[in-house]
Amino acid sequence: MFLLKLKIIAAVVALAAPIPYAVARLAPPTQKLEPDMIELTTGEVSYKPAGDFTRMAKPANAPLKTVYFGRGFRIMKRQVTEADYRRCVDDGGCAPVDAARPSSADEPIVGVSWQDAQAYIRWLSGKTGQHYRLPKDDEWAFAAGSRFHDEGWPDFDGADPAKRWLSRYESDAAQEPVDRQPHPVGSFGSNENGLLDVAGNVWEWTDTCFVRIALDAAGHEVSETKNCGVRVVEGRHRTYMTDFIRDARSGGCSVGTPPANLGFRLVRED
Amino acid sequence: MITRRNALMGAAIATLLTAMPALAAELDLPRQKIDLVAPPFVHPHEQATTQKPKIIEFRLVVQEKEIVIDDQGTKLRAMTYNGSIPGPMMVVHEGDYLELTLVNPETNSMPHNIDFHAATGALGGAELTLINPGEQVVLRFKATRPGVFVYHCAPGSDMTPWHVTSGMSGVVMVLPRAGLSDGKGKPLHYDRIYYIGENDFYIPRDDKGKFKTYDSPGEAYADTIEVMRKLIPTHEVFEGRVGALTGKNALTAKVGETVLIVHSQANRDSRPHLIGGHGDYVWETGKFSNPPETNLETWFIRGGSAGAALYTFRQPGIYAYVNHNLIEAVELGATAHFKVEGAWNDDLMTQVKPPAPITDASSVHGSLAPAVGTGRLD
Numbered sequence: 056m057f058l059l060k061l062k063i064i065a066a067v068v069a070l071a072a073p074i075p076y077a078v079a080r081l082a083p084p085t086q087k088l089e090p091d092m093i094e095l096t097t098g099e100v101s102y103k104p105a106g107d108f109t110r111m112a113k114p115a116n117a118p119l120k121t122v123y124f125g126r127g128f129r130i131m132k133r134q135v136t137e138a139d140y141r142r143c144v145d146d147g148g149c150a151p152v153d154a155a156r157p158s159s160a161d162e163p164i165v166g167v168s169w170q171d172a173q174a175y176i177r178w179l180s181g182k183t184g185q186h187y188r189l190p191k192d193d194e195w196a197f198a199a200g201s202r203f204h205d206e207g208w209p210d211f212d213g214a215d216p217a218k219r220w221l222s223r224y225e226s227d228a229a230q231e232p233v234d235r236q237p238h239p240v241g242s243f244g245s246n247e248n249g250l251l252d253v254a255g256n257v258w259e260w261t262d263t264c265f266v267r268i269a270l271d272a273a274g275h276e277v278s279e280t281k282n283c284g285v286r287v288v289e290g291r292h293r294t295y296m297t298d299f300i301r302d303a304r305s306g307g308c309s310v311g312t313p314p315a316n317l318g319f320r321l322v323r324e325d
Numbered sequence: 326m327i328t329r330r331n332a333l334m335g336a337a338i339a340t341l342l343t344a345m346p347a348l349a350a351e352l353d354l355p356r357q358k359i360d361l362v363a364p365p366f367v368h369p370h371e372q373a374t375t376q377k378p379k380i381i382e383f384r385l386v387v388q389e390k391e392i393v394i395d396d397q398g399t400k401l402r403a404m405t406y407n408g409s410i411p412g413p414m415m416v417v418h419e420g421d422y423l424e425l426t427l428v429n430p431e432t433n434s435m436p437h438n439i440d441f442h443a444a445t446g447a448l449g450g451a452e453l454t455l456i457n458p459g460e461q462v463v464l465r466f467k468a469t470r471p472g473v474f475v476y477h478c479a480p481g482s483d484m485t486p487w488h489v490t491s492g493m494s495g496v497v498m499v500l501p502r503a504g505l506s507d508g509k510g511k512p513l514h515y516d517r518i519y520y521i522g523e524n525d526f527y528i529p530r531d532d533k534g535k536f537k538t539y540d541s542p543g544e545a546y547a548d549t550i551e552v553m554r555k556l557i558p559t560h561e562v563f564e565g566r567v568g569a570l571t572g573k574n575a576l577t578a579k580v581g582e583t584v585l586i587v588h589s590q591a592n593r594d595s596r597p598h599l600i601g602g603h604g605d606y607v608w609e610t611g612k613f614s615n616p617p618e619t620n621l622e623t624w625f626i627r628g629g630s631a632g633a634a635l636y637t638f639r640q641p642g643i644y645a646y647v648n649h650n651l652i653e654a655v656e657l658g659a660t661a662h663f664k665v666e667g668a669w670n671d672d673l674m675t676q677v678k679p680p681a682p683i684t685d686a687s688s689v690h691g692s693l694a695p696a697v698g699t700g701r702l703d
Contacts, residue, residue, distance in 0.1 A: 109679040215669040216676075217641035224643050224664060228572035235397060269681050278682050304655070 088182055090139070092129040092323055093249050099123040100197040103205045105287040106266040110274070114216060116208045118274050122193045130190060130198045131320040133240045133251045134163035134259065140175060148178030153301065162237040163257045165316035169286045169298035172260050172319045186324040192263035194322060195289045202246045202253040206293050223311070233291065233315040258290030258314035265295050290314055352422065358382045361413035364564055365519040365576060370416040372514055373504030378420040380465065385412065386428040387437045389542055394526060394560055395567040395658065401526055402542040403565070404437070404478065404491040410565030411522025411589060412476070412495025417468045418502050424465040431459040434542060436480055437488065441466060443474035443497045451479040468499040472612035473631035477591045483550055486592065490525060490553060491542070492565060494591030496631045501613050505635070508616020513606060513635055515585035519576055523590040523648065523659060524565060525558035558593070561648060561657035570661035576646070578638050580667025586646070589631035595659070597634070598623040598649035601642070604634035623649050640674065641667040
C-alpha cells in the first residue's frame with residue numbers, strides 16, 4: 056500500500072515539473088504516463104521477413120517464414136501521440152520535432168527518427184521503471200495481422216533485373232497517394248487485435264536492422280550481412296530508413312513512394 | 326475606385342499606346358492550322374519535309390489559375406499559355422511563317438503578351454502582342470533560324486520575371502527542312518519526342534514557415550517578388566509540379582527507340598542528366614545549324630534557352646532524368662522518370678557477384694599496399 060502511494064506521488068511530481076505552458080496543454084492533469092497496452096497471446100505469423108535477398112547470386116524475393124510466439128507480448132494500443140512525446144520534450148528527455156509540421160495533442164507524433172524513438176524509450180522506461188522498446192519486424196507483422204504488408208515485390212524472371220524494377224514501379228505508381236496530414240488517434244480504426252491506426256498514414260519504426268541474405272538453390276542461408284544504421288519501417292508498405300531520418304522523401308533516382316510520416320508504437324517487456 | 330486590377334490595366338494601356346501597329350500585307354502561301362497538345366507531348370509533325378514553306382497557324386489562350394505544385398498541396402497563382410506549364414511546343418520548319426493568335430480572355434486579371442526568341446524584331450513580338458483581358462492579337466514571324474527556342478510572357482518591368490516564374494513560357498522548334506543531322510551529312514530521326522519545361526517557383530511562407538495562399542495574382546504579387554529577389558526557388562520542377570513526370574505520368578520508351586528530349590528553362594540555369602543513359606547527340610545550345618555534341622553525360626541549359634538531346638535506349642528499366650544539381654532534383658522536385666521496356670543486355674552490364682560479406686582479405690587492404698615495381702626510378 057505504501058509503495059503504491061509513493062508511485063502515485065512520483066507521477067504527480069513528474070506532471071507538475073514541466074513549465075506552466077506545458078501543464079496547461081496536458082488534457083486531463085491525471086493522464087497517466089503508462090500507455091494502454093494490448094496483450095497478444097501465443098500464436099504464429101507467416102510472412103516474408105525484411106531484408107534484401109539473393110538466390111544463387113540473383114535478386115530474389117524473401118522466402119515465406121513462419122514465426123511462433125511462445126509467450127505472447129504486450130504492444131501499445133495506439134501510436135505514441137504528440138501529447139506523449141511533448142511530455143518527454145518538456146522534461147528534457149526528447150528532441151523537439153520540426154515546428155513546420157505541427158500535430159495536435161491527440162494525433163500521433165510524426166517527423167521522428169529511430170534515434171528520437173530511442174530517446175523517448177529511455178525517458179519513458181526511466182520514468183515508469185518498465186522496459187519499453189520498439190517491436191521487432193516479426194512482432195509488428197504478428198500484431199498488425201490482416202493489415203500487414205511487405206514490400207510487395209512481384210514474382211519475376213531472375214535473369215532480367217529490369218523486369219523486376221519495372222513491375223515494382225508500375226505497382227507503386229498504381230497506389231493512391233497518401234494524405235500526409237496526421238489524424239486523431241483512432242481515425243484509421245482498429246485491427247482484429249485491437250491495435251489502432253495500423254497501416255494508416257503514419258509508418259512505424261521497428262528495432263529490426265537491415266539485413267542482406269544470400270540463399271543457395273535450396274533456399275538455405277549462405278551468408279548474412281547486417282546494417283543497424285538502417286532500420287525496418289512498417290506501415291502500408293515496408294521500407295528501410297537510415298536511423299536519423301525524420302521525414303522521408305523520394306526524388307532523383309530513388310523511385311517508389313516513401314512513408315507519408317514516420318512515427319512509432321512500443322512493446323513492453325514484462 | 327482604383328482596384329488592383331485597374332492599376333495593372335493602366336500600366337498596360339500606357340504601354341499599348343507607345344506600340345505602333347504593324348499591320349501585315351497578305352502572304353500568298355498555303356496555310357495549315359495546328360491543334361496544340363499539352364507537354365510533355367508534342368503535336369504531330371514531319372521531321373524532314375519536301376513541302377514548300379507555309380503559314381502555320383497556332384492559337385494560345387492565356388489562363389490565370391490556381392494550381393497545386395507539390396504533394397503537400399502547395400498552391401501557385403499560375404499564369405499559363407493554354408492552361409499548361411510549360412506552354413505547348415509549336416513545331417515549324419525553317420522558312421515557314423509562324424502565325425499566332427494570342428487570346429487574353431475577359432476572366433483574366435492582367436495584360437499578357439509573348440516574346441519569341443525564335444523571332445526577329447519588336448522585342449521578339451512582345452511589343453506587338455500586349456493585350457488586356459477581353460482582347461486578342463495575331464502575330465506572324467518568319468522562322469529563319471533552325472533550333473529550339475524559348476517563348477515567354479514579357480509585359481514589362483517586374484511583371485516580366487513574375488509572369489515567367491508563374492508559368493508563362495514554352496518552346497518553338499524550328500526544324501531544318503531536311504530534318505536533323507549529325508553535322509557530317511548523316512540524317513538523324515526520332516521515334517518519340519518529349520518536351521520538358523523546367524520552372525523555378527518562389528512561394529511565400531508565413532511566419533510559421535508554411536506556404537501561403539492568395540485569392541488572386543494581384544494579392545500574391547508583392548510577397549512573391551520579395552521571395553524572387555532572394556533568388557532561391559522554393560520549388561524547381563518539370564511540367565509545373567513535383568512528380569508531374571513520375572509514377573503514373575512517367576515517360577515511356579522501348580529498347581531500340583530513339584527519343585528527342587527538348588528541355589527549356591526560361592529563367593534559370595539547369596543541367597539535365599539521364600541517370601543510366603547518355604545524350605547520343607546533344608544540341609546543348611539548341612540550335613540545329615551547329616553540329617551536335619556526342620556521348621554527353623550532362624548538358625547545360627542556360628537560363629532563357631532550350632536544348633535538345635537525342636538518345637537511343639539500349640537497356641530496359643527505370644531511368645531518372647534530373648537536373649543534376651541533385652539538391653534541386655531531390656529536394657526541390659526537378660526529377661522525371663523514363664520506363665523503358667525491352668530485354669536486358671548482360672554484355673552492357675551485369676552484376677558479377679551480388680553484395681555479400683567480404684571474404685577476400687586482400688580486397689580490403691589491396692589498394693593501400695604499395696605496388697611493387699611502379700613509381701620507382703632506380
